Amino acid sequence: MVAAWIVVAVLVLLAALQLALACGLPWGAFAWGGQHETLPTPLRIASACTIPVYAVMAVVVLDRAGEIDVLPEAAADVGAWVVFGFAALSVAVNAMSRSTKERVTMTPLSVVLAVASLLVATA
Numbered sequence: 001m002v003a004a005w006i007v008v009a010v011l012v013l014l015a016a017l018q019l020a021l022a023c024g025l026p027w028g029a030f031a032w033g034g035q036h037e038t039l040p041t042p043l044r045i046a047s048a049c050t051i052p053v054y055a056v057m058a059v060v061v062l063d064r065a066g067e068i069d070v071l072p073e074a075a076a077d078v079g080a081w082v083v084f085g086f087a088a089l090s091v092a093v094n095a096m097s098r099s100t101k102e103r104v105t106m107t108p109l110s111v112v113l114a115v116a117s118l119l120v121a122t123a
Contacts, residue, residue, distance in 0.1 A: 003119035004065030007083070010113045011054040022048040030106060034099020057083045061120050080121040087114035 020027055022044045028036040032043050039047060060079035063071045071079070091114050094106040 001065040001067065001120065001123060003116040003123070004061050004067055006116040007061045007113060007120060008058045010109060010116070011058045013109070015051045015054045018047040018050045018054075022051075029099050029101040031102065034097055034102040057086070061117060065120050065123065077121075080117065084114065084117040084121045087117045090114070 017027065017030060021031055021039050024038055024044065026037045028034065028039045028043075031047070032039065036043065059068070059070060060076060060083055062068045063076040064080040087110060090110040091107060094102060094110050097103045097106070
């Protein structure tokens, strides 16, 4: 299912950004409200913690779409809706960011993630 692979692609991009932020690259304007050029230690840790979360989300979506089979069907079904809920919430949060860079880049990316994850959840 193409929508599942779109979700995975977006999650890989987000994970790469979070890894860069966790490593101290000065891209903080694109995440966590955009208040820091280089993230302070607590936000670097938070960025690192999002990476396995994104990986789990990718597994859930791929399982729900039938691309892999590692989860019980009910877990994949419910999990796909959780992924959509996260994505829908991220649209709102990114759209409200005080950082122009975060609003302009992450809001559209979140919309793509939300639409694609909705397609997976409803398939």
